Amino acid sequence: MKFGIVTFPGSNCDYDAFHAVTEALGEHAVYLWHKDHDLQGCDVIVLPGGFSYGDYLRAGAIARFSPVMRDVIAHANRGGPVLAICNGFQIACEAGLLRGALLRNASLKFVSELVQLRVETTETLFSNRYENGAILRIPIAHGDGRYTADDETLDRLEGEGQVVFRYVGGPGDADEWWSPNGSMHAIAGIVNDAGNVLGMMPHPERAVDSLLGSADGLGIFESMLARVAA
Amino acid sequence: MTRFRVAIHITPRRGILDPQGKTVAEALQTLGFGAVRDVHVGRHVVVELEARDKASAESSTRDMCERLLANPVTEDFEIAGVEAIAA
Numbered sequence: 001m002k003f004g005i006v007t008f009p010g011s012n013c014d015y016d017a018f019h020a021v022t023e024a025l026g027e028h029a030v031y032l033w034h035k036d037h038d039l040q041g042c043d044v045i046v047l048p049g050g051f052s053y054g055d056y057l058r059a060g061a062i063a064r065f066s067p068v069m070r071d072v073i074a075h076a077n078r079g080g081p082v083l084a085i086c087n088g089f090q091i092a093c094e095a096g097l098l099r100g101a102l103l104r105n106a107s108l109k110f111v112s113e114l115v116q117l118r119v120e121t122t123e124t125l126f127s128n129r130y131e132n133g134a135i136l137r138i139p140i141a142h143g144d145g146r147y148t149a150d151d152e153t154l155d156r157l158e159g160e161g162q163v164v165f166r167y168v169g170g171p172g173d174a175d176e177w178w179s180p181n182g183s184m185h186a187i188a189g190i191v192n193d194a195g196n197v198l199g200m201m202p203h204p205e206r207a208v209d210s211l212l213g214s215a216d217g218l219g220i221f222e223s224m225l226a227r228v229a230a
Numbered sequence: 231m232t233r234f235r236v237a238i239h240i241t242p243r244r245g246i247l248d249p250q251g252k253t254v255a256e257a258l259q260t261l262g263f264g265a266v267r268d269v270h271v272g273r274h275v276v277v278e279l280e281a282r283d284k285a286s287a288e289s290s291t292r293d294m295c296e297r298l299l300a301n302p303v304t305e306d307f308e309i310a311g312v313e314a315i316a317a
Contacts, residue, residue: 057273058301065298094301101303103242106249148246148304182247 001225003029004042006072006088008063013049013085017205021046024208025221034066043228044081045072047088049141049203059102059144060090069095081125081224082197086142089189089199098192098199099157100149106182110143114213115180117165117188117202124191126198127164129223135168136216138202140180145201147183147190157190165189165200231280233317234287237310240300241272275299278315288312 003021007014014031021029030040039045052063063069069091076082076097084092092098105111114137119130130136149157157163165188167179177186181201189200204217242248248270255269277294281287288309300307 057299061298061301093303101301103246103304104250106247108249108253146247150303182249 004032005046008034008052010052011050020205020208047084049086060094064094084199103146112141116169118168129219137214145181147187236291238275
């Protein structure tokens with residue numbers, strides 16, 4: 001399976017994503033330059049983390065108009081899988097691939113820590129290798145991660161099983177919603193209506209080796225492999 | 231064609247948590263401005279463009295706001311002023 005990792009000016013997690021795919025998952029990956037219109041026949045597109053275009057105007061607002069995004073949107077509309085991580089999630093929301101928006105953390109602070117996510121559904125392309133309700137330890141590192149949407153959108157996401165990962169287990173009960181950034185409904189990751197685009201603020205590509213603290217993120221890549229290769 | 235300078239105010243939509251505005255409001259109250267009830271921090275964008283007339287400069291800027299300058303999910307915008315300037 002071939003992964004295409006988009007490099008925007010200011011992307012800084014593209015190498016981590018490349019490493020996760022090639023070393024931890026053992027699949028093929030190429031970098032896709034933001035100015036190109038060529039997805040090089042990739043099966044999965046990764047929009048990586050970073051600070052594309054310096055987060056000017058709003059995080060993701062400029063990257064969304066990069067030439068390659070036209071092709072990424074066409075790929076998504078054809079049902080092609082897109083994994084949008086952190087800044088990639090912000091770009092995907094700005095591009096209209098996902099509903100809602102990511103605003104400045106409620107604390108106004110950049111948060112960089114290992115957090116706990118609960119798997120809210122295993123019925124997706126990205127989470128089918130996990131157990132329902134499993135708790136994952138995956139790092140976050142962002143200043144603009146507060147998921148925000150109107151009530152109608154939230155009802156729809158919850159009702160249709162589109163909330164894939166939720167932050168849980170802060171200082172209190174391990175099962176309790178807890179949002180390190182003020183996200184509505186403690187949302188950490190969602191899929192689109194068709195289920196082929198996942199946006200998440202936590203970094204699964206940084207959690208693929210227990211030597212570095214956690215390998216809990218690898219399941220997302222394995223889930224895609226199980227489904228797309230099949 | 232005339233050159234116009236258009237000023238745009240972009241603010242967080244009412245009802246959406248605005249931690250930055252809240253923090254500034256608290257700081258102002260601490261400074262003794264006890265009358266402060268609410269603060270919202272947004273962006274001020276100034277666009278210079280060529281247009282046939284004032285109305286077309288404004289309508290073109292409105293289009294820019296809807297497509298890029300403001301996020302329709304979380305922000306409101308307002309064209310605060312349109313003035314003809316020397317090119």
